[in-house]
Amino acid sequence: MSDHGKFATSAIHAGQEPEKWKSWAVCPPISLATTFKQPDPGVTKSGFEYSRGGNPTRNSLEEAFAAICHGKKALVWASGLAGTNAVLQLLRPNDHVLAIDDLYGGTNRLLRRLGEPMGIQADFVPTANVDKFADSMKPNTKLVWIESPTNPLLQITDIRAVVKQVKAKNKDCIIVVDNTFMSAYFQRPLDLGADIEFASVTKYYNGHSDVLMGVTITNNADLAERLQFIQFAAGAVPGPFDCYLVNRGLKTLHVRMAAHAKNAIRVARYLEAHPKVRQVIYPGLESHPGHEIAKRQCHGFSGMVTFRIRGDIEASRTFLKSIKVFTLAESLGAVESLAELPCIMTHASVPAEQRAQLGITDDLIRLSVGIEDIEDLITDLQQALNAAVPGYEATPAVGEFITEDAAKTSAVSKQPATTAAPGNMTPRTPKVNSVSSGVATPTRSAAGYNAPTTSRLAESPARYEGSRPPSRHPPGGQSTITFG
Ligand code: P1T
Numbered sequence: 205m206s207d208h209g210k211f212a213t214s215a216i217h218a219g220q221e222p223e224k225w226k227s228w229a230v231c232p233p234i235s236l237a238t239t240f241k242q243p244d245p246g247v248t249k250s251g252f253e254y255s256r257g258g259n260p261t262r263n264s265l266e267e268a269f270a271a272i273c274h275g276k277k278a279l280v281w282a283s284g285l286a287g288t289n290a291v292l293q294l295l296r297p298n299d300h301v302l303a304i305d306d307l308y309g310g311t312n313r314l315l316r317r318l319g320e321p322m323g324i325q326a327d328f329v330p331t332a333n334v335d336k337f338a339d340s341m342k343p344n345t346k347l348v349w350i351e352s353p354t355n356p357l358l359q360i361t362d363i364r365a366v367v368k369q370v371k372a373k374n375k376d377c378i379i380v381v382d383n384t385f386m387s388a389y390f391q392r393p394l395d396l397g398a399d400i401e402f403a404s405v406t407k408y409y410n411g412h413s414d415v416l417m418g419v420t421i422t423n424n425a426d427l428a429e430r431l432q433f434i435q436f437a438a439g440a441v442p443g444p445f446d447c448y449l450v451n452r453g454l455k456t457l458h459v460r461m462a463a464h465a466k467n468a469i470r471v472a473r474y475l476e477a478h479p480k481v482r483q484v485i486y487p488g489l490e491s492h493p494g495h496e497i498a499k500r501q502c503h504g505f506s507g508m509v510t511f512r513i514r515g516d517i518e519a520s521r522t523f524l525k526s527i528k529v530f531t532l533a534e535s536l537g538a539v540e541s542l543a544e545l546p547c548i549m550t551h552a553s554v555p556a557e558q559r560a561q562l563g564i565t566d567d568l569i570r571l572s573v574g575i576e577d578i579e580d581l582i583t584d585l586q587q588a589l590n591a592a593v594p595g596y597e598a599t600p601a602v603g604e605f606i607t608e609d610a611a612k613t614s615a616v617s618k619q620p621a622t623t624a625a626p627g628n629m630t631p632r633t634p635k636v637n638s639v640s641s642g643v644a645t646p647t648r649s650a651a652g653y654n655a656p657t658t659s660r661l662a663e664s665p666a667r668y669e670g671s672r673p674p675s676r677h678p679p680g681g682q683s684t685i686t687f688g
Contacts, residue, residue: 211272211389212458219267220451232264234448257436261444265451269409272454273388273401275421277428279435280447284384284404285310286440287418289318291347291380291402293434294427297323299346302337304361305330306354306562307382308404309551315349328558331361332493338369345374351382352501353494356546356570357563358385358485358510360494363501367397378427384408384537389461391502399424407537408506410453411460415446460539463575464507466611471573472509474582474605480593482512482567507573508536515593517566520545523592524569529576529584536572541581543571578606 222228240252252258262280269278281287288311295301301315305328315326329340331350341348348370352361363381370377380400381393387408393401403409405417422428435441442450465488472486484491487498488505498505513519523543524532530541534549544550546564554564573581582602590599604610 214271215268215457216455218271219264232261232448232451234444235260236444255444256439256441259441259444259447261447261451262441265447265454268451268454269419269421272457273421274392274394274423275401276423276425277432278419278421279428279431280405280442280450281418281420281435282440282442283416284402284406284418285314287402287404287420288314290431290434290438290440291349291378291400291420292319292322292324293438294378294430295319295322295324295346298344299324300342300344301326301347301349302340302342302345303328303349304337304351304354304359305558306357306359307349307351308355308384309546309553311349311351311382312551312558313553330359331366332359334362334365334369337366338373341370341373341377345377348377348379349382350380351385352391353385353487353498353506353508355385355508356510356551356568358487358492358508360487360492360498362497363393363396363398371397385508386502386506387457387461387537389458390465390504390506394421394423396501399427405450406535408461408464409457409537410450411457411538412449412453413535413538413540415442415449415453417442417446417450460575461504461506464537464573465504467575467578467581468505468507468509468573469611470578470605471571471581471585473610474585474600474602475509475511477600477605478589479596479599480514480589482514485510506537507575509571509573511569511571512565512567513569513589513592514596515567519592520566520569523588526588526591527584528587529580530571530588536570538572539575541572541574541576543569546570582606 220230220232222230225233227233238255240248240250240254242253243249250260252260266278266280269280270276279290281290292314301319301324303311303315303326307328312328315324319326327340329337331337348366350361350363350366352363353359354361367379370379378400379398380402381396381398382403383391383393383401384404384407387403388401389408399422401419401421403419405419406415409419410417420431422431468486469488472484472489475481476484476489476491486492486505486509487494487502489495492498513523524545527543530543532544533542534544536542545566546568547559547566550570551559551564554562559565579602582605586599586602
């Protein structure tokens with residue numbers, strides 16, 4: 205993972221030059237005017253004519269986005285999906301879209317239900333085997349759409365490999381990477397070869413759950429021009445006040461992302477050690493099949509953690525009704541922690557069969573870890589897990605997971621059942637949280653807590669060909685926990 209370069213300076217200053225305003229204001233004024241005076245018919249003094257085509261506050265924000273995303277041209281849209289729809293407008297009837305199979309439910313819905321009536325057909329294919337993904341291209345494939353990490357299963361795509369394979373088959377095929385879960389602070393798709401970085405700004409970029417917006421950023425002059433025309437001609441633009449708020453949000457993006465990441469790894473390690481949790485999916489964990497790819501192509505990991513509770517839909521519901529610091533709500537990426545149930549919330553619009561195939565099941569809970577005090581977050585998860593899943597009295601001690609070391613050293617190391625644990629890795633009894641349990645269960649071996657996982661991630665190793673170290677993740681492998 206490389207460093208972040210001059211990210212903070214760009215986020216704070218790019219597009220914000222005080223000298224461009226008469227007042228020399230240090231932050232962009234909110235320019236509410238919808239229209240601008242012309243000295244002669246058809247002549248503009250300021251370069252602005254009518255706000256749908258360009259607005260001073262919006263322009264400042266777009267310049268800031270271009271700088272932090274390493275692009276030449278950024279355009280903002282009235283929502284994330286308005287931006288996705290604008291990209292779809294680049295296509296024509298009979299064009300084909302190749303999309304990753306696991307992606308935001310709304311993107312899936314838009315491609316299927318708005319794309320199809322336009323004569324645009326979409327296929328949803330996993331990217332774990334990049335060769336197979338690229339082989340799914342058709343002669344009329346004009347757009348490749350991927351998310352990495354995906355929503356909600358946090359799968360990692362090797363973006364450079366996809367670009368290489370897709371461009372080898374058709375150099376003109378447009379490759380879009382939905383970067384919503386990372387932001388440019390942690391991942392820059394344009395540097396990895398994508399044609400367009402797309403993001404729902406509603407999430408990390410804004411970061412405060414008070415603006416809906418999307419953004420597209422590109423280095424391709426032709427795409428920039430076509431998208432700008434779509435922005436002007438179709439008019440799905442955000443208002444100046446929203447642009448001002450997002451501009452303000454960008455200035456603290458680096459601070460917020462670092463805080464999200466710091467909390468998320470602790471939450472992930474806590475859940476990974478928890479007997480009431482069947483599986484934790486977080487690309488920052490060594491156990492994640494895409495961990496090594498993520499380390500190569502990202503500068504860090506964000507605040508999104510997905511896990512499978514040890515129980516059924518009722519356990520999931522009880523967990524979500526019991527949380528107190530986390531809020532049960534759709535969306536993600538803001539300062540406050542949120543939790544949701546993808547199968548009946550964000551991904552309800554994905555056809556049931558596709559959901560089942562993907563593993564978006566009743567036990568799958570998605571967390572957006574905010575930047576509150578970590579002890580409060582973990583204590584909240586602990587009490588909600590206790591409410592939702594009876595039994596398993598011994599739960600990990602919160603205190604062990606809130607230290608600096610907790611983020612660095614894995615408290616959990618999973619060994620395949622087929623491999624005898626080396627002498628120095630003999631399972632030990634976990635330390636138990638006396639607050640929640642009152643009674644330790646020293647006779648229960650730690651190995652007993654994590655029964656073989658039956659999730660799709662474990663069942664379908666082929667999906668991760670090339671990224672999964674086979675010895676660590678045998679199909680249906682028994683997990684053993686050792687506590688350090
Ligand atoms: O909500 P909107 O700003 O229109 O963005 C759509 C969108 C696009 N891409 C990804 C990866 C997303 O997660 C979203 C929106 N997602 C949620 C609302 C959610 O809770 O997952």
